[in-house]
Amino acid sequence: MREETPGLSIVVPVYNGAATVGRLVEALSALRVEGGLEIVLVYDGSPDNSLAVCHTLAETATVPLTVVEHSRNYGEHNAVMSGFRHARGAYIITMDDDLQNPPEEVVRLYDACRLGGHEVVYTFYADKKHESWRNLGSRFNGWVADRLLDKPKGLYLSSFRCLSAFVARTITAYEGPFVYVDGLILQVTQKIGTLQVNHLARAEGQSNYTLRRLVNLWLAMALNFSVLPLRFATLAGAVTAGLGILGLLLVLLEGLFGDPPAGWASLAAIVLTLGGLQLLMLGILGEYVGRLFLTVNKRPQGVVKSVRRGGPA
Secondary structure, X not given: OXXXXXXXXXXXXXXXXXXXXXXXXXXXXXXXXXOOEXXXXXXXXXXXXXXXXXXXXXXXXXXXXXXXXXXXXXOHHHHHHHHHHHOOOOEEEEOOOOOOOOOOHHHHHHHHHHHOOOOEEEEEEOOOOOXXXXXXXXXXXXXXXXXXXXXXXXXXOOOOEEEEHHHHHHHOOOOOOOOOHHHHHHHHOOOEEEEEEOOOOOOOOOOOOOHHHHHHHHHHHHHHOOOHHHHHHHHHHHHHHHHHHHHHHHHHHHHHHOOOOOOHHHHHHHHHHHHHHHHHHHHHHHHHHHHHHHHHOOOOOOOEEEEEEEOOO
């Protein structure tokens, strides 16, 4: 018997979400969605008992619910990709498990995408309830994305987004280990809309995004979806070489027509500057080569250990 395709799938990466994911599922299950909905929980190797909570929710679910278990932690964007591969809806919404995105905004976001003629709709917030350092990091990430990605200017790349099944299917063809979902989306479509929604304070605990995770995400965006860092290295090398030639000419002129230049401090500063620039360029090049090596050797994007389905047939 063929399974009926729901109108909407909601993909939720779960990491340290044992205290909140139950309340989220309860609120989502109470929504009335055109075409029906299903929930896909992707357990991403969390150190708490989130997996047991997710399995319990699968047993008691009043809507179709799928629990996808990763064998270890792979990161939010990798978990979202696994969720896409198990989602059956005509449209898919991604949201966090921390209740900062109000579940009642889901229907508005779904309608904005399917009725507005968009392939993707990103949400944005009038007042973000993240910590100040997270807000600063988000602004920096947006500034970099404006310059590295083919992104509409001013578009806020929120993790609370809705996209069509076509976009989701297309981007899941990417099997590389370094995933940046928004970069993949922008390679597929420019039919993108926005919707302002409310943003709530975190219900439990602290953000799972550490500075290290944010840096890794920024590197995935900068190095996997743009060659601009390589062009920057080339430009820096050309400028440095030009300054070096100019400095050499000045030294020769001063030696021929004035007092010979003196002082090893300036020479040492120049050598250290040049050496630092060379190491920076080698580091950028090495990062590209290293990522290519890991991709060619098929480092897994995410290993799914088990899939459990619950709720009404």
